[in-house]
Amino acid sequence: MKEFKTKILITTLFLTLATSISFAQKYSEGLLIGKSKSILPLLKGKKFRLQTDAYNALIQMKKDALKKGVRIDVVSSYRSFEHQQKLWSRKYLKFRKAGYSIKASVNKVKEYTAIPGTSRHHWGTEVDLAV
Numbered sequence: 001m002k003e004f005k006t007k008i009l010i011t012t013l014f015l016t017l018a019t020s021i022s023f024a025q026k027y028s029e030g031l032l033i034g035k036s037k038s039i040l041p042l043l044k045g046k047k048f049r050l051q052t053d054a055y056n057a058l059i060q061m062k063k064d065a066l067k068k069g070v071r072i073d074v075v076s077s078y079r080s081f082e083h084q085q086k087l088w089s090r091k092y093l094k095f096r097k098a099g100y101s102i103k104a105s106v107n108k109v110k111e112y113t114a115i116p117g118t119s120r121h122h123w124g125t126e127v128d129l130a131v
Contacts, residue, residue, distance in 0.1 A: 034081030034122030043124045048077035051124040058127060065131075076128040079121040088116055 030036035043049040050058060062072045079087075091113055095105035120126035 032123065033117040034079070034084060034119065035117075039078070039122075039124055043078055045077070048074040048127065049124060050077050050127065054125045054127075070131060073130045074127050075130050076121065077126070078124040079119060081116050081122060084114065084119050084121065085116040088113055 028036060028038075031039055042051050044052045044055040049055075058074070065072045088109060091109045092105050095108045096102070100108060114121070
């Protein structure tokens with residue numbers, strides 16, 4: 001089971017890298033940082049949204065995993081700049097209210113959340129998974 005989960009992780013990282021590189025070469029800065037709505041027609045899916053190649057690869061990976069008895073759930077996929085900014089701000093304020101300094105709060109948020117404008121979730125090529 002551990003070996004299979006490792007293969008899933010490696011496959012996911014490869015798919016993210018491959019789709020991210022081709023995506024970054026084709027699109028505008030506004031699209032890359034999540035501030036352009038022109039990404040929306042490129043996204044596929046209802047429960048989660050991704051670019052077509054990433055979506056199809058993920059669906060196949062989920063099917064293959066299920067055959068091995070592993071259920072993969074998508075926790076998060078495409079996020080706009082605004083959505084990422086709300087996530088960031090909510091987490092930042094939580095740490096500030098808990099007494100962390102500005103710098104410590106930023107560093108705590110950065111442990112698990114990309115700074116708005118730097119997340120590959122903006123591209124529709126990134127997913128967060130739960131197994």
